[in-house]
Amino acid sequence: xxxxxxxxxxxxxxxxxxxxxxxxxxxxxxxxxxxxxxxxxxxxxxxxxxxxxxxxxxxxxxxxxxxxxxxxxxxxxxxxxxxxxxxxxxxxxxxxxxxxxxxxxxxxxxxxxxxxxxxxxxxxxxxxxxxxxxxxxxxxxxxxxxxxxxxxxxxxxxxxxxxxxxxxxxxxxxxxxxxxxxxxxxxxxxxxxxxxxxxxxxxxxxxxxxxxxxxxxxxxxxxxxxxxxxxxxxxxxxxxxxxxxxxxxxxxxxxxxxxxxxxxxxxxxxxxxxxxxxxxxxxxxxxxxxxxxxxxxxxxxxxxxxxxxxxxxxxxxxxxxxxxxxxxxxxxxxxxxxxxxxxxxxxxxxxxxxxxxxxxxxxxxxxxxxxxxxxxxxxxxxxxxxxxxxxxxxxxxxxxxxxxxxxxxxxxxxxxxxxxxxxxxxxxxxxxxxxxxxxxxxxxxxxxxxxxxxxxxxxxxxxxxxxxxxxxxxxxxxxxx
Numbered sequence: 001x002x003x004x005x006x007x008x009x010x011x012x013x014x015x016x017x018x019x020x021x022x023x024x025x026x027x028x029x030x031x032x033x034x035x036x037x038x039x040x041x042x043x044x045x046x047x048x049x050x051x052x053x054x055x056x057x058x059x060x061x062x063x064x065x066x067x068x069x070x071x072x073x074x075x076x077x078x079x080x081x082x083x084x085x086x087x088x089x090x091x092x093x094x095x096x097x098x099x100x101x102x103x104x105x106x107x108x109x110x111x112x113x114x115x116x117x118x119x120x121x122x123x124x125x126x127x128x129x130x131x132x133x134x135x136x137x138x139x140x141x142x143x144x145x146x147x148x149x150x151x152x153x154x155x156x157x158x159x160x161x162x163x164x165x166x167x168x169x170x171x172x173x174x175x176x177x178x179x180x181x182x183x184x185x186x187x188x189x190x191x192x193x194x195x196x197x198x199x200x201x202x203x204x205x206x207x208x209x210x211x212x213x214x215x216x217x218x219x220x221x222x223x224x225x226x227x228x229x230x231x232x233x234x235x236x237x238x239x240x241x242x243x244x245x246x247x248x249x250x251x252x253x254x255x256x257x258x259x260x261x262x263x264x265x266x267x268x269x270x271x272x273x274x275x276x277x278x279x280x281x282x283x284x285x286x287x288x289x290x291x292x293x294x295x296x297x298x299x300x301x302x303x304x305x306x307x308x309x310x311x312x313x314x315x316x317x318x319x320x321x322x323x324x325x326x327x328x329x330x331x332x333x334x335x336x337x338x339x340x341x342x343x344x345x346x347x348x349x350x351x352x353x354x355x356x357x358x359x360x361x362x363x364x365x366x367x368x369x370x371x372x373x374x375x376x377x378x379x380x381x382x383x384x385x386x387x388x389x390x391x392x393x394x395x396x397x398x399x400x401x402x403x404x405x406x407x408x409x410x411x412x413x414x415x416x417x418x419x420x421x422x423x424x425x426x427x428x429x430x431x432x433x434x435x436x437x438x439x440x441x442x443x444x445x446x447x448x449x450x451x452x453x454x455x456x457x458x459x460x461x462x463x464x465x466x467x468x469x470x471x472x473x474x475x476x477x478x479x480x481x
Contacts, residue, residue: 003026004113005047008078014029015029034057037065047074047113048062050076067095074116076096076100189218191215191340195220195221197335198215199275200340201313201339202313202315203344204390205389206342207342208273208342211342213271216268221309224267226265226270228273230464240298241254243260244263251298254298272313273313275312290334353383356394360372363402369402371409373408374409388439392462401416436475440461
């Protein structure tokens with residue numbers, strides 16, 4: 001019901017208005033102005049009619065309080081006096097719906113109240129709308145603040161991720177989180193900033209070439225070329241020409257000018273893999289290039305200048321090679337300025353699960369298969385293995401298992417017998433040469449001594465067949481009769 005509060009210090013006026021309007025409105029009255037505020041609150045008053053001249057508080061003063069505390073209430077002021085000053089004050093106050101003179105006309109007052117209640121409904125809707133808008137604005141501001149906070153956090157994380165991505169991109173396919181690997185990677189980052197020669201030491205299959213690429217990508221020469229050469233894969237008669245180049249006619253078969261790797265790698269990085277296989281007669285020439293930054297092509301005495309950063313790698317103990325007379329000590333000391341020893345896979349076994357999934361993804365992309373599951377028991381079997389061939393052997397095992405698996409689960413078949421290998425290696429510590437000999441023999445047995453072609457030992461070991469034959473001869477590996 002529509003509720004009206006009438007405030008007047010004359011009780012007769014209160015009674016008269018209540019009797020006159022009671023048929024249409026719920027009229028609440030009081031002759032004490034200061035009680036009006038409590039009644040508005042308790043009775044949920046919508047329209048206030050107040051006399052102007054009252055002891056203790058005028059109608060204008062009451063209107064000011066009501067307007068401040070209950071802005072939705074419609075205010076009508078009545079007075080028996082034609083007081084222009086009061087009317088002007090009411091107009092200046094604002095928010096006064098009507099200013100009426102006594103005595104009122106009942107029909108006029110009824111119509112005024114009907115209009116007042118309509119105005120109340122509109123004002124209430126507007127206030128609700130404004131409150132809704134304010135609340136929505138508050139929510140938007142809160143959301144904006146949250147978005148700004150998340151944006152700042154995201155930017156911080158993005159910067160961090162970019163640095164991590166940049167670092168991972170530079171490191172390349174070096175997968176792992178083991179303490180042994182992290183130690184080497186930290187050392188690698190420090191060394192990469194230098195321009196001195198680097199010597200990578202480690203067993204066959206530990207990924208020395210990946211580390212060399214990472215050093216190049218982290219170095220100041222990252223925008224220049226990196227040239228790779230495997231000293232063990234090139235016949236001794238051709239290695240000098242590969243390194244230093246030759247002029248046309250320098251020797252039989254030299255039909256045209258050939259630029260050597262030192263010339264091609266100028267301003268960049270030269271990676272000499274298997275440096276321990278470099279012929280002893282070429283080692284002084286290599287030392288000269290490293291010290292003097294100059295060389296001559298075969299068949300030409302003109303001195304060529306070169307500016308390269310050398311990274312060398314070997315799986316041999318060069319100090320033992322020096323004692324055997326197979327490697328020059330002065331060259332060793334020149335190469336061994338910044339040595340990095342890459343840990344074998346058996347010393348970083350916690351990286352095996354990451355490597356397995358990396359290789360699974362790699363072969364999935366290559367073959368179109370979708371193998372994404374490996375049993376814990378299978379993974380445990382891989383973790384228990386000694387891995388004499390290191391990561392290269394692990395990759396070959398995963399590739400073979402990937403080819404032979406028929407569903408989404410990686411199946412390591414009975415052909416993988418880690419226990420035999422563990423017992424073979426756990427009983428004694430053997431030399432690096434013996435370790436390599438055992439591993440190559442193991443692969444040859446698996447391929448039934450097939451060296452060349454698809455699924456041959458050379459393909460599994462990822463080396464040239466002639467290099468494998470050279471290694472077999474050097475290590476004394478012979479096919480059983």
